[in-house]
Amino acid sequence: MNLGIEIGGTKLQLVTSDESGNINQRFRYSVNPDLGASGILAQIESTLSQLTEQPNAIGVGFGGPVDWRHGRIATSHQIGGWSGFDLAGWLQERMPTAVISLENDANVAALGEARRGVATSFDTVFYVTLGSGVGGGLVQNGQLFHGAMPGEAEIGHLWLIPPDASGSPGQTIEQTISGWAVDKQIRDLLPQLPADSTLRLLVEQAHAAGKVGGEARFLHPAYEASDPVAKMLIEQIGSVVALGLSHVVHLFHPDAIVLGGGLSLIGEPLRAAVRQALPRFVMKTFQPAPLVLLAKLGEDAVPVGALQLAGIASNQSYAV
Numbered sequence: 001m002n003l004g005i006e007i008g009g010t011k012l013q014l015v016t017s018d019e020s021g022n023i024n025q026r027f028r029y030s031v032n033p034d035l036g037a038s039g040i041l042a043q044i045e046s047t048l049s050q051l052t053e054q055p056n057a058i059g060v061g062f063g064g065p066v067d068w069r070h071g072r073i074a075t076s077h078q079i080g081g082w083s084g085f086d087l088a089g090w091l092q093e094r095m096p097t098a099v100i101s102l103e104n105d106a107n108v109a110a111l112g113e114a115r116r117g118v119a120t121s122f123d124t125v126f127y128v129t130l131g132s133g134v135g136g137g138l139v140q141n142g143q144l145f146h147g148a149m150p151g152e153a154e155i156g157h158l159w160l161i162p163p164d165a166s167g168s169p170g171q172t173i174e175q176t177i178s179g180w181a182v183d184k185q186i187r188d189l190l191p192q193l194p195a196d197s198t199l200r201l202l203v204e205q206a207h208a209a210g211k212v213g214g215e216a217r218f219l220h221p222a223y224e225a226s227d228p229v230a231k232m233l234i235e236q237i238g239s240v241v242a243l244g245l246s247h248v249v250h251l252f253h254p255d256a257i258v259l260g261g262g263l264s265l266i267g268e269p270l271r272a273a274v275r276q277a278l279p280r281f282v283m284k285t286f287q288p289a290p291l292v293l294l295a296k297l298g299e300d301a302v303p304v305g306a307l308q309l310a311g312i313a314s315n316q317s318y319a320v
Helices: 033-048 087-094 105-116 173-177 179-192 198-208 215-224 228-252 262-266 268-281 298-313
Strands: 002-007 011-017 023-030 057-062 099-104 124-130 134-140 159-161 256-260 291-294
Touching: 002 105, 002 298, 011 033, 011 298, 023 298, 033 087, 057 087, 057 105, 057 298, 087 099, 099 105, 099 298, 105 124, 105 134, 105 256, 105 298, 124 228, 124 262, 134 173, 134 228, 173 179, 173 228, 179 198, 179 215, 179 228, 179 262, 198 215, 198 228, 215 228, 215 262, 215 268, 228 256, 228 262, 228 268, 256 268, 262 268, 268 291
Parallel strands: 002 057, 057 099, 124 256, 256 291
Antiparallel strands: 002 011, 011 023, 124 134
């Protein structure tokens, strides 16, 4: 048995695998930010005590930068108390016979989609997660690509408008099309939309019920109702994503690109927008641009990837 752990800013998941690497047991918890890292560690420790056998290997996908070589957390941008924490050592004390592997959650999700998700038939796969942040991971022949410490594939931090000497802070891809950035853009646009706009009606209904935030989730139903503003916003998001991915294409030329994260739930309209815009930003020699695919694993991308990470560490041959 192997164990996969997803540690995020809002949820914690622990899953165990059968001999084929499939999830056969799941523990899912909400994260209380007020309790910090110690609250999450207490949840993990309680769950470990419920396991009926010791895992052979443990793979962890962590929501933030990590020192994967030494199993340490660099920091978390959402939960306090993680900076410099030796998570691999902490897990080893509790599961002394297990092999421990730790990676950033975007890398782990990339591994999941490349080995067990939508991109299993491709050699070189780039995964981009479009959520509260924008991150990425590159998988080649079933293995994660690593650059020098402390990380790689941070596509969200590419500059759209670079900072300058006058003090202008510039603007990154993450600041433009992360989930929170799109949510804010929709809220700012709301007063300008006509009263019969589907997007406006959906958002206002949610706000009236006290649910402010996550407005991007209404883009897909509004698009399906032929809302022109929803269509415009999806095309704009797709264009920015494509611009960022063009750098990935020119650097690594992957066979396939996978769109994951919360914004990818917009679905086919977003995939089509990225696919349509991408060739504009890719040099002629690299045409046709790589295939653009929607992630298949959804909320299981990180847990499945974590199990794959564990399987690699323990030299188990899970099907790719």
